[in-house]
Amino acid sequence: MRLPIHINEHSAEPLYHQIESQLRSLIMSGQLEENTLLPSNRELAQNLQCSLITIRRVYQDLEAEGLLRTKQGTGTFVAKVDVEAGARQRLEAVEAAVSAAVDAGASAGLGRAELESMLREELKRRKMT
Amino acid sequence: MTNRSEGNRVSTAVQNAKVTADRGTQPDVVGSVPAASFSGVLLNRSRFRLGPLDLELPAGYVTAIVGPNGCGKSSTFRLLLDQARPDAGEITMLGEAVGKGTDDTELKRRIGYVPEEDDKLDGRLRGTAKADFVRQWYPGWDRNEFERMLRQFEVDPSLRLGKMSKGMRRKYELALAMAHGPELLLLDEPSSGLDPLAWRTMVDELHRYMDGGSRTIVMATHIIDEVKRLADYIAIMDSGRIIGMYEKDELLGSWHTFYLSSPEGASPGDVASAAAAMPGIVRVEEAGGGTCRVVTSRAWEAEQWCRQQGYLISGQKALELDDILDDLIRQKR
Numbered sequence: 184m185r186l187p188i189h190i191n192e193h194s195a196e197p198l199y200h201q202i203e204s205q206l207r208s209l210i211m212s213g214q215l216e217e218n219t220l221l222p223s224n225r226e227l228a229q230n231l232q233c234s235l236i237t238i239r240r241v242y243q244d245l246e247a248e249g250l251l252r253t254k255q256g257t258g259t260f261v262a263k264v265d266v267e268a269g270a271r272q273r274l275e276a277v278e279a280a281v282s283a284a285v286d287a288g289a290s291a292g293l294g295r296a297e298l299e300s301m302l303r304e305e306l307k308r309r310k311m312t
Numbered sequence: 313m314t315n316r317s318e319g320n321r322v323s324t325a326v327q328n329a330k331v332t333a334d335r336g337t338q339p340d341v342v343g344s345v346p347a348a349s350f351s352g353v354l355l356n357r358s359r360f361r362l363g364p365l366d367l368e369l370p371a372g373y374v375t376a377i378v379g380p381n382g383c384g385k386s387s388t389f390r391l392l393l394d395q396a397r398p399d400a401g402e403i404t405m406l407g408e409a410v411g412k413g414t415d416d417t418e419l420k421r422r423i424g425y426v427p428e429e430d431d432k433l434d435g436r437l438r439g440t441a442k443a444d445f446v447r448q449w450y451p452g453w454d455r456n457e458f459e460r461m462l463r464q465f466e467v468d469p470s471l472r473l474g475k476m477s478k479g480m481r482r483k484y485e486l487a488l489a490m491a492h493g494p495e496l497l498l499l500d501e502p503s504s505g506l507d508p509l510a511w512r513t514m515v516d517e518l519h520r521y522m523d524g525g526s527r528t529i530v531m532a533t534h535i536i537d538e539v540k541r542l543a544d545y546i547a548i549m550d551s552g553r554i555i556g557m558y559e560k561d562e563l564l565g566s567w568h569t570f571y572l573s574s575p576e577g578a579s580p581g582d583v584a585s586a587a588a589a590m591p592g593i594v595r596v597e598e599a600g601g602g603t604c605r606v607v608t609s610r611a612w613e614a615e616q617w618c619r620q621q622g623y624l625i626s627g628q629k630a631l632e633l634d635d636i637l638d639d640l641i642r643q644k645r
Contacts, residue, residue, distance in 0.1 A: 190631055195568055195611035198561045225523055234544040235373060237561045290624045292576060 184222055186215075191232060199237045203244055210250045210261055211272050219261040221251070314431045333550025345407045347371040347496050347528035348392055349643065353389060353401030355552075362387050362552040363401065370546075374522065374529040376560075378540045378637060379549035385532035386428050388549075389500050393425060406496060421450055424489035428500040428532075430481050439484055442473060443491075450492035458491035464513055478505035490521055497521065499531040503538060515541050536633045540564070546633075548640060555644040566592070568611035570616065571627040572604045580604050583623065590614050594639055607631070607639070 188205045190198065209215045221242075223229065228238045242259055245251045252262045289300045333469050347366040355362035362384045369375050377385050377493040391403055394411045403410040408419050411483060434442055439462075447453040462469055465483035471482060490497065497518075504509050515538070533539060539546060543560045574583045580598045587596045592610025599605040603626060608614040611630075618625055631639075 193628060195565075195615040195628065197612060198565050225519070229519055232541065233562045234346055236544050236559050286619050290622050 184220075185230060186222065186227070188231060189231070198233050199240045199244075202231065202233070202237065203241045206241060206245060206277070207248075207250060207272075210245070213264075215261050217261055217263050218255075221259045221261070223258060225286075259294055341452060344371055346404075348405045348530065349403070350388075350391070351402045353391065353398045355391065356395060360384075362391075362550065363398075365401065365552075365554060367446060367547060367554050367557065368529070369530050370545065371528050372526050373544040374518075374531070374542050375547055376543035376546045377530065377532045377549055378534070378539060378633075380415065380641070383549045384447070384552040384642050385549055386500055387552075389425070389498055389532065390426070392498065393420075407515075417588055421452070421492070422494055423496045423498060424492065424494035425498045426482075426485050426489045426500060426502055428504075430478075430485055436472055439467065439469030439476070443469065443488060446488060447491070452492040454491055454493060457493070458487055461487035461490065461517060464517060465510065478528050479507055480488040482506055483510060483514070486517070488515070490517050493524065495527060497529045497531075498526070499529065499533075501532055503533070503535055511538075518542055539633060548637060550641045550644065556640060563636060564630065566611050566632060567594075567607070567609050567631040567639075568614070569631060570606045570608065570611075570614065570618065570625050572606055573624045573626045573627075574602050574604075575622055575624070586621070586623075591617055609639075 186206065186209065188209075190201055191252055194201065215221075222225070224235055224238045225240065228235045231238075242251060242253070246253060246259075250262055250264060251259050253259045284302075285298060288301075293301075315385050348369040350363075350365040350367045350577060360382075365384075365388070377383060377388065387396060391398055392405055392410060398413050405419065406422055408416075410416075410419075429589040437445075443458065447455075447458075462484070463481075465487060467476075467480050467484045467487065469484065471480075473484070476484060482502070486499075486502060489499075504512055508512060518529060519542075522529065529542070531538075531542070539560065545557060546560050546563055547557045548555050572583055573586065580602055583604045584596050584598055585602060587593060587606050590596075590606060590608055591613035592608040593614075594609055595605040596604055596606045600604050606614075611628075615625065615628075
């Protein structure tokens with residue numbers, strides 16, 4: 184199975200962090216269902232062209248968060264996910280993205296009015312009410 | 313790496329990246345025997361001095377040894393194989409001491425080696441004849457696997473070795489070194505002479521080899537793509553010494569070039585002098601058009617620093633491995 188994970192090589196965000204957050208949201212959003220068998224460490228490392236060490240770290244971290252479980256000799260599976268926690272997590276992700284947008288605006292010298300109008304424009308463009 | 317289990321992973325990773333970028337780190341091999349180790353190893357020759365060499369090559373991973381010509385990569389392999397004896401220090405391979413004058417047949421059965429130069433003496437032998445000779449020493453020789461690899465590599469073993477093209481000979485030697493399923497594979501510039509298609513087949517075969525269980529590859533290479541596609545760890549060597557051992561993804565991910573625009577009322581010169589305080593700063597120069605070009609070895613921290621300081625990053629790019637090597641070697645010389 185190929186996981187829909189995309190690496191941005193030009194981002195300063197560490198590779199393990201990019202993979203971890205994408206895999207986390209695939210699980211939280213339910214796109215990867217409970218009991219799905221994930222690729223082996225080596226397989227995923229080869230698919231994403233990153234090192235085995237990075238994949239080990241990702242799987243270990245998500246296992247510690249309770250999102251994955253490893254059965255000795257069988258592989259790594261998606262664990263049962265608390266849906267409410269998933270919703271909470273998605274909300275937090277949106278808040279973080281908004282906060283990053285405000286940071287970017289501030290460093291480009293934009294004021295409150297300009298930021299507000301940019302957000303309105305974007306919503307209008309996507310025809311969101 | 314230490315403190316892997318600590319609470320805040322983000323800051324731990326940043327600290328790790330910092331340690332890696334500044335001093336190099338030994339990999340996390342606690343609780344497992346390294347595939348090979350050097351401690352205090354010295355080799356003195358009239359025109360060349362290797363060491364003091366202290367290095368642990370982690371089992372279960374691919375380590376690429378990179379560095380300029382003549383930096384000591386091939387000598388390191390010869391020391392491991394007991395083809396050269398050190399003037400001082402201890403060497404182990406797969407948990408056994410190397411160079412103690414005892415019978416090392418058993419130990420050598422557990423490894424595979426492809427030297428930098430193919431043997432010139434056996435040019436009159438056909439590929440099949442050399443394989444028949446070599447396999448007598450390896451009880452674990454897998455004939456099917458050997459033939460499968462020759463087919464993958466499109467090698468005709470009925471040819472005399474001296475009649476094979478350089479690339480075909482190289483592929484033949486690779487198959488020969490892997491046919492007994494060694495625990496440790498030592499490759500000295502394995503891909504020299506391979507065309508791009510054969511190179512891809514080699515990379516696939518080496519991945520396949522690593523899938524076969526608890527196996528280790530140590531390879532010397534000049535090919536950046538080879539390091540990117542295969543390595544877990546990178547050991548950088550210069551003038552007979554290891555100047556750092558790095559996790560590949562961390563090393564490649566933490567060196568970036570940033571283009572910084574000057575904020576309102578500040579000149580590029582002001583930005584350049586302020587950037588001296590940026591985390592992991594390697595160098596800074598004015599790039600024209602009111603911007604500064606800054607190289608950092610701690611990109612993620614540096615990015616956050618820019619945001620806090622109010623500097624706009626108008627462009628950024630990860631450094632290629634050869635540029636990173638260049639800077640690291642210059643720093644340590």
